Amino acid sequence: xxxxxxxxxxxxxxxxxxxxxxxxxxxxxxxxxxxxxxxxxxxxxxxxxxxxxxxxxxxxxxxxxxxxxxxxxxxxxxxxxxxxxxxxxxxxxxxxxxxxxxxxxxxxxxxxxxxxxxxxxxxxxxxxxxxxxxxxxxxxxxxxxxxxxxxxxxxxxxxxxxxxxxxxxxxxxxxxxxxxxxxxxxxxxxxxxxxxxxxxxxxxxxxxxxxxxxxxxxxxxxxxxxxxxxxxxxxxxxxxx
Ligand SMILES: [Zn+2]
Numbered sequence: 001x002x003x004x005x006x007x008x009x010x011x012x013x014x015x016x017x018x019x020x021x022x023x024x025x026x027x028x029x030x031x032x033x034x035x036x037x038x039x040x041x042x043x044x045x046x047x048x049x050x051x052x053x054x055x056x057x058x059x060x061x062x063x064x065x066x067x068x069x070x071x072x073x074x075x076x077x078x079x080x081x082x083x084x085x086x087x088x089x090x091x092x093x094x095x096x097x098x099x100x101x102x103x104x105x106x107x108x109x110x111x112x113x114x115x116x117x118x119x120x121x122x123x124x125x126x127x128x129x130x131x132x133x134x135x136x137x138x139x140x141x142x143x144x145x146x147x148x149x150x151x152x153x154x155x156x157x158x159x160x161x162x163x164x165x166x167x168x169x170x171x172x173x174x175x176x177x178x179x180x181x182x183x184x185x186x187x188x189x190x191x192x193x194x195x196x197x198x199x200x201x202x203x204x205x206x207x208x209x210x211x212x213x214x215x216x217x218x219x220x221x222x223x224x225x226x227x228x229x230x231x232x233x234x235x236x237x238x239x240x241x
Contacts, residue, residue, distance in 0.1 A: 002028065006098055010052050018208035024052060030205045031055035031100075033120040035108060035136060037084040039071035039190025040150045041126025044198040046074070048124075049092045051202055055100040056092070059116055060084040060126075061107045071187035108132050113139045122204060124197050125150045130177030134239075137162070137170035141240055148200050149173075150193045154184045155221030157193035160231065161200050161212045164240075172234040173216065189221055 002010070002024060010024050032053050034041045037060040048056060062084050064075040072084075079087040085103035092101055106112045108127075117123060117139055125148055127133055133149065140147045141164045149170055150159045162169055196217065203209040215228045235241055 001025070003098075006052065009096075009098070013051065019206055023206040023208065026206050027052050027202065028054040030121045031057060031119055032201060032205075033057045033059060033117055033123045034126050035123060035132070036060055036126030036128065037072070037074060037088045038068065038126055038128060039073075039185065039187065040152065040194040040197065041124075042072050042074040042088075043191045043194030044124050044126060044201070045088060045092060046095065047195060047198040048201060049096045049099060049101075051198075052096065052099060053201075053205065055102060057102040057104065057116070057120060058085050058088050059104045059106060059108060060088075061105050071185055071190050073187070073191070108135065110135060117143060117145060120145055122201055123147045124201055126194070129180055130174065131180075133170055134177065138239055140164050141169060146204055148197045148204075150190075150197045152185055152189045152193055155186050155189055157189050157219040157221070158216055159193050159196050159200075159212065159219075160214075160216045161204065163211075163213055167213045168231045168233040169237060169240040171239040172237045173231050175234065175237075186221065189219070192219060192221070 014020055014024050030053050034045050037058050064079045064082050064084055064087055066080055068075060074088045074091055083105050085105050089101050089103050123136060123145055136147060144164045147162045200212050203211060214231055216231055218227045
């Protein structure tokens with residue numbers, strides 16, 4: 001049940017067709033894991049918090065660095081050297097005290113993943129590396145939890161929604177990880193991709209609209225174009241086939 005403040009707070013989104021009070025109650029009952037409180041995670045976390053997702057579990061082991069601040073907008077100058085999850089929680093609680101903000105300063109690995117994902121309805125990608133994404137991909141296939149992938153480079157971004165058993169998995173899409181490297185990025189790129197991830201998360205949780213499934217959306221900020229490619233399942237995929 002929504003309280004009186006929530007009915008006012010979410011009034012404008014509940015006015016939408018196929019959303020209503022019922023949709024808001026579904027959001028309130030949902031728990032989303034945000035893997036990484038960096039650029040993608042910052043954008044997504046602000047909007048999922050504002051929208052009233054009932055519980056957010058934000059996972060990040062790192063501390064805020066000055067060089068993060070061009071894009072990781074959850075963290076402000078006074079937060080340098082603080083844990084990112086603590087900096088994130090401080091802002092998000094002020095934005096919306098109605099939701100349950102869980103923070104975990106854990107590394108995401110095979111040992112921690114089952115506990116980190118337990119009870120979550122969806123996992124949102126705020127990561128910057130493929131080895132961790134592949135671990136999450138394996139875990140979501142075991143548990144049947146949807147995963148929203150988002151990746152960025154410079155002024156390019158990509159995103160898709162992975163539904164275990166229904167869509168190709170991350171390993172079908174990217175059989176090989178690109179080599180790890182320090183990459184350039186303009187802050188607006190993770191902002192845009194992180195918000196598309198949040199948009200798809202809200203649609204999935206409420207159950208309306210059509211999702212970005214079986215398609216990879218590609219954003220080119222330099223020329224300001226969006227394009228998409230169909231994703232096919234790999235019959236030889238070592239993870240989902
Ligand atoms: Zn696969």
